[in-house]
Amino acid sequence: MSIKNTTLIWFRNDLRIHDNQALFASLEFSNCVAIYIFNENDFIYDQDGFKKIGVFRYNFIIETLEDLKLKLSKLNVPLIILKGNTIELLKQKIIELNVSQLYFNASPGTQEMDLEALLTTFCASNKISFKMYQTNTLIHIEDLNFTPQNFPKIFTQFRKIVESKLYIRQEFPIPQKTNSTFFFNSFRDVNQPQKIVVQKINTEIDIKGGETNALNRLDYYLWKSNKINTYKETRNELIGMDYSTKFSAWLAIGAISPRRIFWEIEKYEKKINKNESTYWVIFELLWRDYFNLSMILFPKAYFRFKQNESSFLDEKQKNNFLNWKFGKTGSPFVDANMKELLNTGFMSNRGRQNVASYLINDLKLNWQLGAKHFEEYLVDYDCASNYGNWSYLAGKGNDPRSNRYFNIEKQKQTYDPQNKYINLWNK
Numbered sequence: 293m294s295i296k297n298t299t300l301i302w303f304r305n306d307l308r309i310h311d312n313q314a315l316f317a318s319l320e321f322s323n324c325v326a327i328y329i330f331n332e333n334d335f336i337y338d339q340d341g342f343k344k345i346g347v348f349r350y351n352f353i354i355e356t357l358e359d360l361k362l363k364l365s366k367l368n369v370p371l372i373i374l375k376g377n378t379i380e381l382l383k384q385k386i387i388e389l390n391v392s393q394l395y396f397n398a399s400p401g402t403q404e405m406d407l408e409a410l411l412t413t414f415c416a417s418n419k420i421s422f423k424m425y426q427t428n429t430l431i432h433i434e435d436l437n438f439t440p441q442n443f444p445k446i447f448t449q450f451r452k453i454v455e456s457k458l459y460i461r462q463e464f465p466i467p468q469k470t471n472s473t474f475f476f477n478s479f480r481d482v483n484q485p486q487k488i489v490v491q492k493i494n495t496e497i498d499i500k501g502g503e504t505n506a507l508n509r510l511d512y513y514l515w516k517s518n519k520i521n522t523y524k525e526t527r528n529e530l531i532g533m534d535y536s537t538k539f540s541a542w543l544a545i546g547a548i549s550p551r552r553i554f555w556e557i558e559k560y561e562k563k564i565n566k567n568e569s570t571y572w573v574i575f576e577l578l579w580r581d582y583f584n585l586s587m588i589l590f591p592k593a594y595f596r597f598k599q600n601e602s603s604f605l606d607e608k609q610k611n612n613f614l615n616w617k618f619g620k621t622g623s624p625f626v627d628a629n630m631k632e633l634l635n636t637g638f639m640s641n642r643g644r645q646n647v648a649s650y651l652i653n654d655l656k657l658n659w660q661l662g663a664k665h666f667e668e669y670l671v672d673y674d675c676a677s678n679y680g681n682w683s684y685l686a687g688k689g690n691d692p693r694s695n696r697y698f699n700i701e702k703q704k705q706t707y708d709p710q711n712k713y714i715n716l717w718n719k
């Protein structure tokens with residue numbers, strides 16, 4: 293197809309139509325086409341046996357794309373979904389579709405930023421105008437009340453400074469439908485990737501992709517169930533959907549905007565109740581911002597380690613790692629958590645802290661092995677939150693301390709005194 297003046301919207305970790313600056317800005321043009329690309333390298337195992345995207349996240353993204361495609365179709369925007377070399381496919385589509393404008397939202401991470409740089413150069417040399425927006429955090433990066441040089445090294449300092457003058461921008465409205473029905477219709481029969489069938493042995497956790505499901509979850513957690521009222525007391529529990537918000541997977545892929553969550557909580561606090569629990573969800577979103585903003589500002593700091601540093605030193609290390617991965621360490625609490633991850637793609641925050649401490653402090657393995665395993669299996673994998681939390685626990689992050697040790701037996705006694713959780717998974 294060669295229609296003049298096409299606008300291409302490159303979707304990444306922003307798979308929604310609400311509060312999406314790139315989508316909102318691009319729909320001022322009439323012939324808009326959206327594209328999402330699965331990077332083929334993310335499906336290839338590396339030398340240590342890890343790949344970047346496992347079945348849980350893959351299926352979650354497919355579900356999210358199905359929902360997005362439907363919503364975009366109502367705006368007359370076709371969505372093309374491809375798998376391959378991201379930069380090459382983007383260049384190819386830009387030429388094939390006669391693209392004159394390219395719009396996208398930035399995504400934290402070194403590889404993501406490298407892609408953005410390559411694309412910027414390509415657009416500049418081909419006279420294609422492009423716009424990139426920063427939208428994945430609660431606090432807009434330009435609204436931080438300190439300079440990048442003064443970025444606090446410790447979360448508590450960061451939180452206190454930003455809370456002293458908390459400013460959260462309003463959401464972008466859902467854009468109006470374009471009038472290019474003809475353009476839209478010419479994209480009708482594009483092939484769609486299918487989900488991979490997985491057999492779940494436990495249905496305690498069931499998080500389905502899509503903006504619609506994300507917004508329903510928000511509605512449920514606040515208005516329908518009032519669970520937010522008791523979040524601070526329940527957030528360290530281990531079983532079921534409702535002890536915590538479960539917003540993470542939708543936030544990670546951008547099916548929900550953190551600003552939508554913020555403003556909805558603010559409404560809830562005005563209409564129903566404001567307490568420590570309602571505040572604590574915002575507090576946790578600030579942890580997410582802390583890791584994401586520091587990754588945007590200092591991307592290389594997260595990946596300072598040597599290329600081969602994550603490889604196993606010997607067979608014993610490899611066996612220890614595999615026992616950890618498959619829930620066969622002999623520590624019932626660690627094993628239960630690892631089996632939950634293997635079978636559902638999810639693990640509670642309490643569980644994540646314990647299994648990470650076990651890998652780092654008890655098995656004395658390199659934290660990056662754990663981070664890579666999480667990257668492959670977590671349905672809510674988010675580059676900054678994952679590598680940020682792992683390096684923090686390993687004492688290698690922004691706040692370097694080496695004594696973040698979790699006494700696993702004590703933790704089990706406190707959080708699973710009746711063995712309900714360990715019996716659920718260690719059958």
Ligand code: FAD
Nearest residue numbers: 536537538539540576577580641644672673674677678681
């Ligand atoms: P809730 O307790 O309901 O919290 C609300 C939201 O706040 C979450 O959805 C999340 O967006 C944010 N949040 C909460 N705690 C943290 C935190 N410690 N760091 C950053 N954001 C936080 N979270 C991810 O989203 N992706 C990851 O890849 C990831 N990897 C982790 C790895 C380790 C080793 C650890 C210890 C934590 C990791 N976390 C990660 C943070 C946290 O465990 C999850 O966000 C949380 O368990 C998701 O469940 P929830 O949505 O019900 O969280």
